Amino acid sequence: MTSQRKFIDCHIHLYQWFDPSGRSFYEVLDDLQQKTGLERLCVIADEYLEWGGVEQNILTALYKLHNPTAYANGCVVFPSAPVRLPLPDGMDALTQYEELMEIGMDGLKILCKPDIEKRIALPINHPFYEELFAKAEEDQTPMIWHVADPESFWSPERRGRDCYSDGTYPSFETLFRQTFDVLKKHPRLAVTFAHFLFLSDRPETLELIFDHYENVSIDVTPGTEMYVNFSGDLPFYRAFFEKHADRILFGTDATVPVRADAEERIHSVYHAMVTGDTVLMGRVRRPVQGLALPQGVADKVLRNNFLQRWGEDPKPINQRALKAYINKYAHMISHEETKKQILLAAKKLG
Numbered sequence: 001m002t003s004q005r006k007f008i009d010c011h012i013h014l015y016q017w018f019d020p021s022g023r024s025f026y027e028v029l030d031d032l033q034q035k036t037g038l039e040r041l042c043v044i045a046d047e048y049l050e051w052g053g054v055e056q057n058i059l060t061a062l063y064k065l066h067n068p069t070a071y072a073n074g075c076v077v078f079p080s081a082p083v084r085l086p087l088p089d090g091m092d093a094l095t096q097y098e099e100l101m102e103i104g105m106d107g108l109k110i111l112c113k114p115d116i117e118k119r120i121a122l123p124i125n126h127p128f129y130e131e132l133f134a135k136a137e138e139d140q141t142p143m144i145w146h147v148a149d150p151e152s153f154w155s156p157e158r159r160g161r162d163c164y165s166d167g168t169y170p171s172f173e174t175l176f177r178q179t180f181d182v183l184k185k186h187p188r189l190a191v192t193f194a195h196f197l198f199l200s201d202r203p204e205t206l207e208l209i210f211d212h213y214e215n216v217s218i219d220v221t222p223g224t225e226m227y228v229n230f231s232g233d234l235p236f237y238r239a240f241f242e243k244h245a246d247r248i249l250f251g252t253d254a255t256v257p258v259r260a261d262a263e264e265r266i267h268s269v270y271h272a273m274v275t276g277d278t279v280l281m282g283r284v285r286r287p288v289q290g291l292a293l294p295q296g297v298a299d300k301v302l303r304n305n306f307l308q309r310w311g312e313d314p315k316p317i318n319q320r321a322l323k324a325y326i327n328k329y330a331h332m333i334s335h336e337e338t339k340k341q342i343l344l345a346a347k348k349l350g
């Protein structure tokens, strides 16, 4: 990367210990940071399909211990899908939140995605989460929150991955309603909605949300469709970024170690912010034109907004709390090799 501008990626995923070539996530992420010139990075954990939240919480915490420029956002985990309530003793949402905070996680990740909600059958506005959101609002804990997916994924014409039109998935509108049920109750939540909240084609709705919720922000993690929309009316979107420069954060969805295009992603999103060049975006490498944000706006988006929300320094990891978390939850780790490595790492924790 040629530019000298400092930047921080708020949206990096970390799934497994080893990549297909046998490199550990420590090596892969260190290498990614070095090659892209990322000043700092935030790794985020999801209770996701084949890679569960337990291992992601632990890997992101271990990475923080290894890299003093890394932040991590942890997630709530479940022993079964669909979720059966009540969860076993000591796994209520508030206890899990407090465990993550005690470990030294810097924030939370919330995943309110149609395929996940179908699988766990526990909507985000369920009373299960109430105490967690009340405490996170009080603590002003930064969250990355993914709502829905691009609306086109519900179209009956869509083929291939992520088709939600067969009537078995919650609708786009339902996921938004559930999310804003929570926000209405907890309007001061420090939320960064991922992917422009999938509303890049409805900037007026985003403005209403910003007006209503003082701590809400959005990230520029692709969705290629966002960049196609930006490209379609550069003067409008450049003005939108300027007007809401305090509410927009840099993110990429670089995924370690399963997505080989992590470096290219970071490169593309960075260039789409700071230059007016044609950039190839996303899996389909769609050509889009960069926003060429003015320097003051770019600096906020690239790093200052992140530091303001997450703090100037990552929280220190409490090794004893991390070890206790591993002991409590290791039986829920699905990936055998990752589990083996985590248990070895736990032995070295103080």
Ligand SMILES: [Zn+2]
Pocket: 011, 013, 194, 253
């Ligand atoms: Zn993501």
